[in-house]
Amino acid sequence: MRVLIVVLGLCFTIPTFSQNYNFGKVSIEEVKEKTCSIDSTANAAYLYKYRKTYFEYEREQGFELKTEVHERIKIYNQEGLDYATKKMRLYQGSNGNREEVSTIKAYSYNLKDGKLIKLKLDKSGIFKTKANKYNNEVKFTMPDVKQGSVIEYKYEITSPFWSNVGEFIFQHDIPVKKLESIFEVPEYFSFKSNTKGYFMVKPAKESKRAKLLYKNEIPLSENAPMDPTIHYRTGEVEYKNEVFNYNLTDIGALKDEPYVNNINNYRSSVKYELSYTKFPNSTVEYYSTTWEDVVKTIYRSSNFGDELNKTSYFKKDIDNIVGSISDPQKRTALIFNYVKSHINWNGYYGYFVDEGVKKAYKEQTGNVADINLMLTAMLNYAGINAYPVLVSTRRNGVPLFPTREGYNYVVTYVKMPEMTFLLDATSKYSYPNLLPFRALNWQGRIIAEKGNSTLIDLYPNSISKDMVGMMVNLDENGTIKGKCRNTKTNHKALSFRRDFNRKGEDDFLDDLENKYGGMEISEFIVKNNADLAKPIIESFTFEKENQADIIGDKIYFSPLFYMRMSENPFKIENREFPVDFGYPYETKYRFTINLPDGYKVESLPKSEAFKMADDLGFFSYKISNDKEKVQVIVSSKINSSIIAPQYYEALKSYFSMIVKKETDQVVLTRI
Numbered sequence: 001m002r003v004l005i006v007v008l009g010l011c012f013t014i015p016t017f018s019q020n021y022n023f024g025k026v027s028i029e030e031v032k033e034k035t036c037s038i039d040s041t042a043n044a045a046y047l048y049k050y051r052k053t054y055f056e057y058e059r060e061q062g063f064e065l066k067t068e069v070h071e072r073i074k075i076y077n078q079e080g081l082d083y084a085t086k087k088m089r090l091y092q093g094s095n096g097n098r099e100e101v102s103t104i105k106a107y108s109y110n111l112k113d114g115k116l117i118k119l120k121l122d123k124s125g126i127f128k129t130k131a132n133k134y135n136n137e138v139k140f141t142m143p144d145v146k147q148g149s150v151i152e153y154k155y156e157i158t159s160p161f162w163s164n165v166g167e168f169i170f171q172h173d174i175p176v177k178k179l180e181s182i183f184e185v186p187e188y189f190s191f192k193s194n195t196k197g198y199f200m201v202k203p204a205k206e207s208k209r210a211k212l213l214y215k216n217e218i219p220l221s222e223n224a225p226m227d228p229t230i231h232y233r234t235g236e237v238e239y240k241n242e243v244f245n246y247n248l249t250d251i252g253a254l255k256d257e258p259y260v261n262n263i264n265n266y267r268s269s270v271k272y273e274l275s276y277t278k279f280p281n282s283t284v285e286y287y288s289t290t291w292e293d294v295v296k297t298i299y300r301s302s303n304f305g306d307e308l309n310k311t312s313y314f315k316k317d318i319d320n321i322v323g324s325i326s327d328p329q330k331r332t333a334l335i336f337n338y339v340k341s342h343i344n345w346n347g348y349y350g351y352f353v354d355e356g357v358k359k360a361y362k363e364q365t366g367n368v369a370d371i372n373l374m375l376t377a378m379l380n381y382a383g384i385n386a387y388p389v390l391v392s393t394r395r396n397g398v399p400l401f402p403t404r405e406g407y408n409y410v411v412t413y414v415k416m417p418e419m420t421f422l423l424d425a426t427s428k429y430s431y432p433n434l435l436p437f438r439a440l441n442w443q444g445r446i447i448a449e450k451g452n453s454t455l456i457d458l459y460p461n462s463i464s465k466d467m468v469g470m471m472v473n474l475d476e477n478g479t480i481k482g483k484c485r486n487t488k489t490n491h492k493a494l495s496f497r498r499d500f501n502r503k504g505e506d507d508f509l510d511d512l513e514n515k516y517g518g519m520e521i522s523e524f525i526v527k528n529n530a531d532l533a534k535p536i537i538e539s540f541t542f543e544k545e546n547q548a549d550i551i552g553d554k555i556y557f558s559p560l561f562y563m564r565m566s567e568n569p570f571k572i573e574n575r576e577f578p579v580d581f582g583y584p585y586e587t588k589y590r591f592t593i594n595l596p597d598g599y600k601v602e603s604l605p606k607s608e609a610f611k612m613a614d615d616l617g618f619f620s621y622k623i624s625n626d627k628e629k630v631q632v633i634v635s636s637k638i639n640s641s642i643i644a645p646q647y648y649e650a651l652k653s654y655f656s657m658i659v660k661k662e663t664d665q666v667v668l669t670r671i
Contacts, residue, residue: 053183
């Protein structure tokens with residue numbers, strides 16, 4: 001499915017004072033500024049954002065990647081104070097190589113009695129922690145930041161991983177008044193640029209001459225004198241640097257919206273991907289340039305393809321599990337459930353194994369690749385055609401361009417003559433073709449033998465249902481009491497099982513009561529929380545006050561009470577990127593409401609039904625009155641995981657009609 005690109009609106013303003021972007025040259029006018037000239041609703045804005053990434057040659061290490069950052073931010077209100085904290089993730093490789101940050105300088109600027117006060121960030125306010133196995137985090141919070149402050153900081157990052165140039169981001173969650181980005185690369189490296197997001201940004205290009213100094217050790221013969229002055233040959237080499245300059249002004253913010261799989265998919269940016277290197281007196285070394293190259297590189301890695309061929313560590317156990325079973329579906333189910341129950345996911349993503357499938361099997365814990373490559377190997381050993389599938393999680397974004405960073409996850413694809421399905425053994429509550437929500441992101445790549453690949457849709461076709469039945473007693477004070485029974489299937493059930501089993505009943509119940517505004521719940525029962533073959537059934541007795549308005553002799557209430565949709569999630573006028581629900585779903589309410597003594601129905605909302613174009617959604621509302629009871633049946637369906645932006649106006653209108661219908665009121669009058 002084609003990813004749609006959004007159009008960025010640029011607003012040009014005339015500055016009212018001469019701007020100085022040199023570090024430390026913040027002006028009184030910048031601190032006095034009350035609102036952003038680009039967007040008066042902005043909580044904060046980048047007054048200046050600078051980044052330069054370049055290569056520097058060190059005699060001992062060779063080329064290293066350097067990135068210089070300078071940012072100046074204006075805080076307009078209390079909500080903008082979040083930008084006073086800066087976090088940097090620094091990658092740490094398995095071989096001990098790691099990124100380092102240095103030369104951090106930072107100041108806060110405020111006005112006091114009309115004078116500009118500059119306060120320096122103390123070194124004791126800079127904290128370095130280990131975020132996870134692969135990343136360190138450096139964090140600092142600017143001192144004395146308040147509404148109206150300007151903050152400014154700069155730092156430098158040195159990285160030995162010169163094949164991985166971080167993404168140049170042009171558009172942020174807040175406006176950017178001026179942005180300068182520079183990428184400077186020696187002629188020995190060939191990079192291709194991948195642009196995504198709003199507007200097509202083209203850099204200004206130029207070439208510069210540069211020099212590097214080298215120092216080579218001279219081999220000595222056995223009889224050569226040990227004279228240290230002749231052990232090395234030094235010299236210099238002149239080479240060409242290609243420079244890409246981006247100079248932008250007045251960039252509007254990209255604001256997140258409901259049901260976006262990852263807003264970064266639509267953020268204006270450029271990613272430089274290494275195609276090949278050609279050093280003097282060396283052959284050309286090619287890197288990823290096509291998806292075929294990417295997939296084959298991954299498949300040939302000892303941390304991927306080789307792991308699929310290892311079977312000795314599980315043979316005996318798998319033979320015991322499926323030895324007497326001939327049905328391939330039963331064999332698959334037994335192996336899948338065995339891996340889910342015996343190997344725990346450690347929370348780490350990745351398509352490469354961590355310390356190998358053998359160790360993960362022995363220690364009963366591993367990352368995504370450990371678990372699902374192990375599952376794939378076990379199924380193949382048992383005579384089931386199974387293949388690994390490369391996936392990019394929703395958090396990682398849609399892999400628009402052929403890069404090895406495009407994927408960060410792997411699941412298993414099973415092919416049988418009568419059916420095909422996807423499996424993910426990292427989730428205890430998943431089952432065939434029911435992947436965890438994190439993996440529902442457009443398409444994955446099935447890797448066959450020798451590294452060939454085909455695409456497969458990751459979104460499910462089956463409807464996830466949430467069916468609620470309630471018997472309600474409404475009293476004359478607007479309090480409701482009754483019993484509720486809730487049945488959930490597919491992803492609705494998966495989500496419930498994950499939360500309920502992780503939190504435990506007491507904490508889950510507390511959260512449920514808080515979710516519904518302090519509702520009192522008793523006789524709480526959950527069935528099938530461990531039986532994945534059956535739907536979740538949740539039942540409880542409840543009491544909740546203030547569910548009706550009493551005006552004189554009349555009572556007004558929505559027959560869906562606290563479960564009605566009271567607000568349209570889609571508010572903006574236009575939307576240029578898809579609405580991503582993750583999976584198709586149906587919500588159905590069947591309520592019977594016993595009226596308070598001494599009251600009768602004066603008026604009911606009108607029963608009606610409507611649907612979206614191309615059968616993307618359907619809504620039905622049926623209500624009736626039988627003496628002392630009101631019965632209502634409401635069904636709302638979304639039949640597609642993804643709604644394309646050309647349907648946004650229809651979707652917005654559809655939800656507006658749902659809100660209107662579900663907030664329509666029954667009117668009772670005293671007899």
